Amino acid sequence: MAGGNPLLRTHGGLPVLTRAFPCRLRLRVPARRCRGAAPALTAAKVDVADVIGRVRSGDAAVPKRWRREAEEEGLAFSRVGTSRGRGVREEDVVEREALEFGADKSGADDGGGVDGSYLSETRFDQCAISPLSLKAVKDAGYERMTQVQEATLPIILQGRDVLAKAKTGTGKTVAFLLPAIEALSTLPNSRRNQLRPSINLLVMCPTRELANQVAVEAKKLLKYHRSLGVQVVIGGTRLTQEQRSMQANPCQILVATPGRLKDHLENTPGFSTRLKGVKVLVLDEADRLLDMGFRRDIEKIIASVPKERQTLLFSATVPEEVRQISHIAMKKDYKFINTVKDGDEETHSQVSQMFMIAPLDLHFSILYDVLKNHVAEDADYKVIIFCTTAMVTKLVAEVLSQLKLNIREIHSRKSQSARTKVSDEFRKSRGLILVSSDVSARGVDYPDVTLVIQVGLPADREQYIHRLGRTGRKGKDGLGLLLLAPWETYFLNSVQDLSVSEAVVPSIDSSIHTEVRNALGRVEMKSKESAYQAWLGYYNSNKAISRDKSRLVRLAEEFSQSMSLAVPPAIPKLILRKMGLNNAPGLRSI
Numbered sequence: 001m002a003g004g005n006p007l008l009r010t011h012g013g014l015p016v017l018t019r020a021f022p023c024r025l026r027l028r029v030p031a032r033r034c035r036g037a038a039p040a041l042t043a044a045k046v047d048v049a050d051v052i053g054r055v056r057s058g059d060a061a062v063p064k065r066w067r068r069e070a071e072e073e074g075l076a077f078s079r080v081g082t083s084r085g086r087g088v089r090e091e092d093v094v095e096r097e098a099l100e101f102g103a104d105k106s107g108a109d110d111g112g113g114v115d116g117s118y119l120s121e122t123r124f125d126q127c128a129i130s131p132l133s134l135k136a137v138k139d140a141g142y143e144r145m146t147q148v149q150e151a152t153l154p155i156i157l158q159g160r161d162v163l164a165k166a167k168t169g170t171g172k173t174v175a176f177l178l179p180a181i182e183a184l185s186t187l188p189n190s191r192r193n194q195l196r197p198s199i200n201l202l203v204m205c206p207t208r209e210l211a212n213q214v215a216v217e218a219k220k221l222l223k224y225h226r227s228l229g230v231q232v233v234i235g236g237t238r239l240t241q242e243q244r245s246m247q248a249n250p251c252q253i254l255v256a257t258p259g260r261l262k263d264h265l266e267n268t269p270g271f272s273t274r275l276k277g278v279k280v281l282v283l284d285e286a287d288r289l290l291d292m293g294f295r296r297d298i299e300k301i302i303a304s305v306p307k308e309r310q311t312l313l314f315s316a317t318v319p320e321e322v323r324q325i326s327h328i329a330m331k332k333d334y335k336f337i338n339t340v341k342d343g344d345e346e347t348h349s350q351v352s353q354m355f356m357i358a359p360l361d362l363h364f365s366i367l368y369d370v371l372k373n374h375v376a377e378d379a380d381y382k383v384i385i386f387c388t389t390a391m392v393t394k395l396v397a398e399v400l401s402q403l404k405l406n407i408r409e410i411h412s413r414k415s416q417s418a419r420t421k422v423s424d425e426f427r428k429s430r431g432l433i434l435v436s437s438d439v440s441a442r443g444v445d446y447p448d449v450t451l452v453i454q455v456g457l458p459a460d461r462e463q464y465i466h467r468l469g470r471t472g473r474k475g476k477d478g479l480g481l482l483l484l485a486p487w488e489t490y491f492l493n494s495v496q497d498l499s500v501s502e503a504v505v506p507s508i509d510s511s512i513h514t515e516v517r518n519a520l521g522r523v524e525m526k527s528k529e530s531a532y533q534a535w536l537g538y539y540n541s542n543k544a545i546s547r548d549k550s551r552l553v554r555l556a557e558e559f560s561q562s563m564s565l566a567v568p569p570a571i572p573k574l575i576l577r578k579m580g581l582n583n584a585p586g587l588r589s590i
């Protein structure tokens with residue numbers, strides 16, 4: 001996080017004046033132009049932020065070489081000082097600085113970001129892949145490999161176990177699917193022509209949307225491999241329906257969510273025998289699948305596939321604990337391939353990251369204000385708002401819909417058919433705002449998301465990174481805003497190595513407050529009650545906050561007030577007991 005002068009923060013070489021947040025939201029084009037500024041500086045190991053700060057403060061000790069390199073890159077430092085001296089508004093300065101920095105050396109929109117292109121120089125046709133796969137890759141529009149594909153393909157093709165880390169939106173799905181399909185296509189035909197072929201490739205994903213998406217990508221790559229097929233098994237659909245379709249058309253590739261796969265293991269005749277044919281096991285979003293929420297299911301699944309197999313673990317985040325426990329899934333001599341360079345951040349530098357601290361009772365108004373500005377500035381807007389729980393997501397979606405924004409909602413309480421419909425629509429559209437719980441946090445590839453807003457505490461640092469990663473995919477620009485209440489600021493410690501700049505709370509027109517109040521008045525009481533209960537449950541499960549129960553109750557009351565409720569809703573006794581809050585003073589029960 002940029003420190004120092006509280007008025008001037010920087011990220012990726014671009015100064016951001018904190019009071020100009022709404023303006024930053026409008027800076028998409030200039031921000032892209034700024035890209036050209038950084039590479040030479042980075043290569044020379046110059047801290048751009050530091051140089052800018054020191055030049056501005058009149059520090060004559062800035063080495064000439066740095067200054068010269070900066071100027072060669074079009075960074076007109078001296079002019080920046082002059083603009084401010086003329087009393088130009090901060091917003092104007094930000095706009096101007098961005099343009100001045102912009103020698104427009106960004107290159108084409110082919111992934112040329114400040115942190116280097118996500119594409120490598122290697123073309124797929126230079127690699128040892130089959131003509132059938134190559135043809136499919138071409139049809140999919142892929143010519144050059146992404147960095148992670150280039151780094152992992154040869155090793156996976158050798159049959160090694162691989163744990164790979166690469167930033168969000170850089171093509172990890174193809175990186176594991178393509179070599180896995182190559183491995184399958186070389187299996188003797190007898191294996192593939194059986195009436196009920198074994199499952200040879202098993203891909204595990206933490207969410208249903210991601211599983212569907214991986215299957216779609218697999219189908220693209222299988223276009224000319226006519227004897228290979230892919231099937232998806234995910235929760236939220238009828239088990240019997242999946243059983244029937246697996247029986248009618250058994251495929252060698254299965255993409256699954258853990259819970260449903262376990263269901264099939266326990267209830268589908270012949271399924272465990274089919275799993276004995278697994279040659280390649282993939283854990284997509286491996287760190288999520290290996291954390292406590294999924295660990296048991298994953299262990300059971302691993303025990304059901306042969307020990308003699310190849311295992312591939314992929315994620316944008318690989319915390320140390322995951323490396324420590326990777327032996328659960330992989331052979332000891334696995335290869336760890338990390339395409340995030342030493343000293344580089346895990347997030348993309350072309351994504352502007354902001355945090356804003358404001359009391360809970362301002363959050364709806366801020367959200368509305370930020371969205372209104374963003375929608376007005378960018379006709380092609382495409383926004384995802386992440387909320388803490390399904391019921392809070394529902395409430396936020398209802399409030400914003402009442403405010404006549406173009407809202408869709410997705411979370412675990414929606415039927416799977418509604419989730420799939422919304423997800424498909426959001427993928428194809430622009431001019432939409434998706435309010436989502438963490439079901440969309442990882443892996444889902446919605447193209448051209450312009451802004452990601454996270455409201456309230458993300459579950460952890462990793463979740464923050466994955467949610468943010470829904471924007472800035474394939475080297476494109478993006479914006480991220482994390483909106484926190486003052487007592488949530490401790491979370492920022494966990495992302496202090498990322499370039500997250502503070503944005504000062506914008507002054508909000510009283511008409512916005514009135515509109516929000518009226519919108520809240522039109523939202524059903526039931527939604528508010530459920531959101532309150534879910535909110536309490538979420539923060540109660542957070543150790544840092546639930547330690548002090550009376551404080552938790554007070555904070556929940558603040559949340560209730562932010563929904564315009566005079567008195568916090570009562571909660572069923574049973575639920576309070578389940579939350580361990582039956583004796584917490586100040587909570588009303590029914």
Ligand SMILES: Nc1ncnc2c1ncn2[C@@H]1O[C@H](COP(=O)(O)OP(=O)(O)OP(=O)(O)O)[C@@H](O)[C@H]1O
Nearest residue numbers: 142144145146168169170171172173174316443445
């Ligand atoms: N070689 C390539 N050239 C161009 N586009 C590609 C290439 N490989 C993959 N893509 C596209 O890049 C996008 C992002 O890919 P993908 O969803 O696999 O990213 P990811 O790294 O898995 O992201 P996340 O970490 O969010 O899961 C997709 O739209 C995919 O079709």
